[in-house]
Structures are given as structure tokens and as C-alpha cells.
Amino acid sequence: MRAAPTILHLDMDAFYASAEQAAKPSLRGKPVVVGGLGTRGVVATASYEARRFGVHSAMPMAQARRLAPNAAYLVPRFTLYRAVSDQVMELLGRLSPLVEPLSLDEAFVDLEAGGTADDTASALEIGRELREAIQAVTGLSGSVGLAGSKMLAKIASEEAKPDGIRLIEPGTERAHLAPMPVRTLPGVGPATADHLRRAGMTTVNDLAEAGEAELIRLLGKAHGAALHRMASGFDDRPVVAERDAKSVSVEDTFEVDLHDRVRVRTEVERLADRCVQRLRGAGRSGRTVVLKVRRYDFSTLTRSETLRGPTDDPAVVREAAARLLEAVDTTGGVRLLGVGVTGLADYTQEDLFAQAAGERAAAAPPEDGDVPPEDPGGRAGPAEPGAGPEEAAEQLAARRWPAGHDVHHEIHGHGWVQGSGVGRVTVRFEEPGARAPGRVRTFRVDDPALRAANPLPLVPDPPDYSSWPASRPKSRSGAGAPGAASRP
Ligand code: TTP
Numbered sequence: 001m002r003a004a005p006t007i008l009h010l011d012m013d014a015f016y017a018s019a020e021q022a023a024k025p026s027l028r029g030k031p032v033v034v035g036g037l038g039t040r041g042v043v044a045t046a047s048y049e050a051r052r053f054g055v056h057s058a059m060p061m062a063q064a065r066r067l068a069p070n071a072a073y074l075v076p077r078f079t080l081y082r083a084v085s086d087q088v089m090e091l092l093g094r095l096s097p098l099v100e101p102l103s104l105d106e107a108f109v110d111l112e113a114g115g116t117a118d119d120t121a122s123a124l125e126i127g128r129e130l131r132e133a134i135q136a137v138t139g140l141s142g143s144v145g146l147a148g149s150k151m152l153a154k155i156a157s158e159e160a161k162p163d164g165i166r167l168i169e170p171g172t173e174r175a176h177l178a179p180m181p182v183r184t185l186p187g188v189g190p191a192t193a194d195h196l197r198r199a200g201m202t203t204v205n206d207l208a209e210a211g212e213a214e215l216i217r218l219l220g221k222a223h224g225a226a227l228h229r230m231a232s233g234f235d236d237r238p239v240v241a242e243r244d245a246k247s248v249s250v251e252d253t254f255e256v257d258l259h260d261r262v263r264v265r266t267e268v269e270r271l272a273d274r275c276v277q278r279l280r281g282a283g284r285s286g287r288t289v290v291l292k293v294r295r296y297d298f299s300t301l302t303r304s305e306t307l308r309g310p311t312d313d314p315a316v317v318r319e320a321a322a323r324l325l326e327a328v329d330t331t332g333g334v335r336l337l338g339v340g341v342t343g344l345a346d347y348t349q350e351d352l353f354a355q356a357a358g359e360r361a362a363a364a365p366p367e368d369g370d371v372p373p374e375d376p377g378g379r380a381g382p383a384e385p386g387a388g389p390e391e392a393a394e395q396l397a398a399r400r401w402p403a404g405h406d407v408h409h410e411i412h413g414h415g416w417v418q419g420s421g422v423g424r425v426t427v428r429f430e431e432p433g434a435r436a437p438g439r440v441r442t443f444r445v446d447d448p449a450l451r452a453a454n455p456l457p458l459v460p461d462p463p464d465y466s467s468w469p470a471s472r473p474k475s476r477s478g479a480g481a482p483g484a485a486s487r488p
């Protein structure tokens with residue numbers, strides 16, 4: 001923890017949904033939900049307009065449709081999100097060599113290590129400039145938190161949302177945290193929170209006041225001691241540059257031990273999907289799949305399988321995790337399950353994924369190879385068993401023309417798929433940056449004039465930030481009012 005608020009946390013606002021709204025002028029200011037649209041799909045994110053209906057990340061898509069029937073439902077376009085993420089990370093890299101991305105839309109930056117800020121005024125100034133730069137280059141808004149530690153910087157950006165900036169002054173950490181729920185602290189999941197609640201502790205202040213010894217008694221030495229430090233506002237975790245991260249994993253503790261083998265298998269599948277989402281969120285792929293099982297008696301085992309090459313294919317990770325589960329005895333019950341991927345490669349093997357997805361969608365191969373089929377949260381398997389020929393045809397159309405994906409028409413130009421079914425595909429012809437919504441037209445799904453296309457950049461001609469931030473005299477305590485840092 002440091003005396004100046006020089007740790008910055010950036011998180012883009014409703015990232016996938018905002019990118020879709022920027023790309024599709026007709027969706028600005030409208031409820032938009034992005035995620036897997038298949039029967040078992042889940043919401044990746046919802047625009048702030050859709051959140052007002054109660055739609056949120058990880059909610060089953062069917063439930064979202066009930067809550068917000070009039071929202072636009074779109075399949076994610078990772079190519080676009082990755083491109084925007086690269087632009088954002090490039091800007092962050094200008095502020096410091098120490099940038100720690102947590103996902104596609106989120107990162108910590110050590111401003112002090114970069115020499116770009118050394119006190120409250122200079123940190124705020126850089127935070128404001130960063131938000132401006134991100135808006136100018138990507139067309140999207142991100143929220144910024146500044147503090148003397150990672151924990152507080154992340155809390156600050158959360159409080160700044162949407163489209164804001166917030167600084168938590170060093171020295172006020174403990175007071176700031178005191179009234180917050182225990183779940184605010186890193187490492188406190190639903191199970192730990194429940195455990196603490198039963199011991200009468202619901203706020204961070206309760207934890208700080210309980211004292212280290214009591215927390216160790218309740219949670220064990222390592223967890224208890226770490227939690228007490230966090231609750232008291234101490235957090236010394238350094239910002240670690242991206243290249244040093246070695247694995248991605250997710251886990252769930254269950255309220256009641258799982259006994260049903262089928263349920264255990266389903267949970268492992270879900271975890272594998274979430275793990276892949278995180279993996280892709282970080283723009284990476286990995287070679288070794290790890291399964292973690294904690295049994296009713298707290299005995300914990302991990303099993304791993306190393307693949308021939310790195311993958312970020314949900315089906316591949318799911319299958320490997322399922323194979324690992326086969327070899328684990330779960331009689332007696334399961335308390336916790338985890339799925340991880342390690343041996344991370346720097347770049348996602350797009351081709352591997354495209355290949356696997358292509359195989360699964362063999363019944364409807366994409367016309368041309370320039371857009372890999374992307375269906376992470378959704379279902380890319382064969383038609384639902386029991387589906388009639390009409391439903392099957394509709395599913396094929398939906399797979400070939402995923403809602404929200406880009407198309408090009410020989411005469412009408414660039415557009416996106418609004419929907420498809422009964423042999424027809426509806427396209428809205430509009431491009432990012434247009435002032436008014438574009439026109440809608442319907443075609444036969446096999447219209448030869450229509451083909452899949454790549455996303456267009458959200459900002460066609462972004463301003464040049466290559467000399468940002470300009471070298472500047474470091475502000476003396478409090479002297480660097482906004483705007484004072486004039487460029488040479
Ligand atoms: P978040 O930053 O958690 O959420 P957000 O950017 O959509 O909204 P907020 O303004 O609250 O930050 O996640 C970034 C993106 O990651 C999100 O746009 C979609 C994706 N994502 C998933 O695919 N699944 C999930 O469960 C979550 C939480 C996010």
C-alpha cells in the first residue's frame with residue numbers, strides 16, 4: 001500500500017453491449033443483451049438500459065428474454081471486442097510498463113512505476129486524460145478508479161460506474177471499507193460470506209473488529225490472516241505485468257454437497273464454459289486442463305490433462321474436464337468443483353477454435369472463411385433432439401447467420417443480422433458512426449448476394465495518441481491542477 005493514489009484500475013462500461021451499440025446506430029440508448037442464444041445460453045452482458053429490467057451477466061438467456069422481451073439479443077463478436085481491447089491496452093501501456101489485464105475490458109496500471117503520476121492531482125489528471133483517450137480512440141466509455149492499493153482502486157472504479165472517475169485518498173481505506181458487505185473483499189465468495197454471516201459478521205468493519213485471531217479460528221490460518229489484513233485496508237499486492245500470469249481458473253462451492261453424479265457433470269461443464277470465457281476474455285489459450293474436486297470430508301484432489309496444443313475451445317475444455325471427472329470418486333458428496341486451464345499461450349489459436357467449431361457445425365459450413373463461427377455461451381451442436389424439420393432448418397439458419405454478426409450485400413453494402421428463421425434472414429444496413437439508424441431488408445438465407453463479413457472499426461479514423469502522455473514536469477504536492485500539465 002502506498003501513500004499516493006497511483007494504482008489505477010480501468011474497467012470498460014457494459015463492454016460487449018457498448019461495443020455493439022457503437023457498431024449499430026439503431027441500438028444506441030436501447031436495451032441490448034449479448035450472450036449465447038441457444039437453449040442453454042447465458043447472458044455475457046447487458047447494456048445499462050437492459051439492466052434496468054434486471055438482466056445481468058451469467059443469467060440464463062431464457063430468463064433474460066422474459067424480463068426484457070423487447071431487447072436486442074446478439075451473439076458475441078470476439079474479433080471486435082479483442083480489437084477494441086487491444087486499443088485500450090495500448091493506451092494503458094503508454095502509462096506504465098506495469099499493466100495487469102484481468103480480462104478483455106479491465107486492467108490495473110501502476111502509474112508510479114511508469115513515472116506518470118506521483119500524487120493525487122497528477123493521478124486524477126492522468127485518469128481523466130485516459131478516459132478521454134479511450135473515448136476518442138474506441139468510441140466507448142471506461143470507468144477509472146484510483147487508490148493506493150489494487151483492492152481500493154477496483155472498488156473505486158466500481159463506484160465510478162458508469163462513465164466516471166473516482167479516487168480514494170490513501171489514509172481513508174479503512175473508513176471507506178467499513179460499511180461495505182464482506183463480499184466486497186477479494187477472496188470472499190458466497191460460501192465464506194455465509195460462514196461469516198453465521199458468525200455474526202456481515203460488514204467489512206465486523207471483520208476488522210473481530211480481530212485476526214478470530215478470523216483465523218473461523219477460516220484457517222492463511223485465509224483468516226489475509227482477510228483481516230484486507231478488512232483493515234492493507235493490500236500490498238503488486239501490479240503484475242500480463243506476461244507473468246500462468247493460469248486461469250474458476251471454482252464454485254456448493255451450499256449443499258452434490259451427490260447426484262449427473263448434476264456434478266453438469267456443474268463441471270458449466271465451470272469449463274466459464275473458465276473458457278475468462279480465458280478468452282484475457283485473449284489467451286492454454287494447453288493443460290485442470291479439474292479440482294473437494295469432497296464432503298474436505299479432501300481435495302486435482303487432476304490434469306495436457307492437450308496436444310493450446311485451445312480456447314469450450315467443447316475441448318469441457319470434454320477434457322469430463323474425462324478427468326470420470327476418474328474421480330465422488331460418492332459421499334462434493335463440496336467444491338473447479339476447472340482451470342494452465343500452460344497459457346500468448347496468442348489465442350483462432351484457427352484451432354474455428355476448426356473445432358466448424359466441425360461441430362458441419363451441417364452448415366460458413367460460406368467463406370473470413371469470419372470464424374463464434375458461439376461461446378450458446379450451443380453449436382446438432383439440432384435439438386426431437387426438433388421437427390422446420391425447427392432444425394431454423395437452427396441451421398441461426399447458426400449460419402448469427403444475430404448481430406456482420407454481413408455484406410453486393411448492392412446494399414455493410415449490415416448486421418437482425419434475425420433469421422423460416423428460410424429468411426433480416427439485415428439492417430448501417431455502419432458505426434452513422435447518425436441515423438439504417439434500413440432493414442429481408443433476404444432468403446441462401447441469397448448469393450449476401451455473405452458474412454468482418455466487423456468494421458468503431459471509430460473509422462481515430463486520433464493519433466502516439467505522443468501521449470507528453471513528458472511533463474511532475475507536479476509538486478497539489479500544484480498540478482487539471483489542465484496545468486501543458487504539452488511542450
Ligand atoms: P464486466 O466488466 O464484468 O462487465 P461489463 O463491462 O459488461 O459491465 P460493467 O459496466 O459492469 O463493467 O465484464 C466485461 C465483459 O466480459 C462483458 O461485457 C462480457 C464479458 N463477461 C462474460 O462473458 N460473462 C460474465 O459472466 C461476465 C461478468 C462478463
Ligand code: MG
Nearest residue numbers: 011012013014
Ligand atoms: Mg466492464
Ligand code: MG
Nearest residue numbers: 011103105106
Ligand atoms: Mg471487467
